[in-house]
Amino acid sequence: MSVRFWVRLLIAVWGALIFRLTLGPRLAVLGVQPDLMAALVFYLTLARGAVPGILAGFLLGLLVDVDQPDALGLSSLAWCTMAYATARISEALESTDPVVAALLLLLVVLIGETVRCVFVAGADPGRMVVIWLRWVLPTALYTCIVAPLAVALVHGALGGSRWFGGRT
């Protein structure tokens, strides 16, 4: 992987983190905000494959978790699982199609957020269903609307070339 890739990765992580802490809360609808960090893991996995995606998911999850040490490891678990699912499912799909990519993003964000939901809700199935419907599903829907728009903006600004290279 070239120096350009790493510089772009660092810029993308900074951008997603700034979004998460500043603009994201202002775009929140009923407390739900799009998760561009999860989307970053998704697009990186699509572009570069399972191994970089899983590593990025684990490390970016840790980056988010260090702010909440009580849940240290939870986002890492969710996002590396999400990256693995992305890699496996995308093998069977034409993920260069933006609509397919957006639907795949919805599915894998649902998988990642459901992992978190299970741990947050504990052993109460009723509570888990409520949290899933109230937080997990809206977060995944909102992410799969905002993230492709952000990707389209970046690609437009780059004149059509791919931010991470590869397929997306």
Next chain:
Amino acid sequence: MPSPGSSSRHRRRGLLLWIVCVILSGILFVLPPTVRNGISSGLEWSLFLPVRAVLGWGERSLFVSRENVRLQKELTSDRTKIAELGEAGRENEALRRMLGMKARSESNIVAARVVGRSLDWPGEVLWVQVSGVARPGTAVVTPEGLLGRVARVAGERAQVETLWHSRIAVSVLDGRSREQGILRWDPARPGWLWIDSVPLQSDFRVGDPIVTSGLGEVFPKGIRVGHVVGSEEDPRTQLKRVRVEPGVRRGIASEVFLIEERPPEDDASDRFPEPDMTPSGMPPLPGGPVPQP
């Protein structure tokens, strides 16, 4: 085009790495809290330091004048004092028999500016820039009422867990009826704050002010939290849960204040009077003769 063998190898490598990451995440998740805090701080100030530098860029650019800060600080201070006076008045009669008790501690208000905010659904967290020293556990308020507490401190930056965080539990009481309870936010019932598991006959009425009780020694007594907007019976427990609308509106605070408790002056007159000791070292019997050695 990758060969079937190389594709299978990639798949195996991906699966192996995922299993390793799952195991590592699981280990991190079950570590004792002190170890997790240590790992978290270590990562924050080493591996993630370049990325963490972005904190405070966006919200800090929202300029608020010093005058506005000063006025808000005065307003917060005055409202806090008024709330404390109200509490003192209500409790005056009950405390009359306890005169001579140690004096209540005083509060010191420190201004802080919100520089970052995370609305992650398991709990809202703010980062604030403090113009002074902050300590974990310090109560954080706005002129509208209690906002949360300081969870961690790194230099002049403090992380605040707000009322909309599943870890926060506040001991509160009804300002009218003096009924007590524990106030929490629950992601499964996110619209309100809740006082769970109170007896059915407890006296919480719509509109009653809810203030901190001072029990638990995390939040000072008498800080306004919100007001009662309703209650419902929990069919599973045969108890009641009370809906509370917080005074602070979620996600809009840009200036907050930390309330630090100052310990009271060490004044002998504030203590319970020591009983006079007899020469034998025994206290005198009430109404009886003084024992002689």
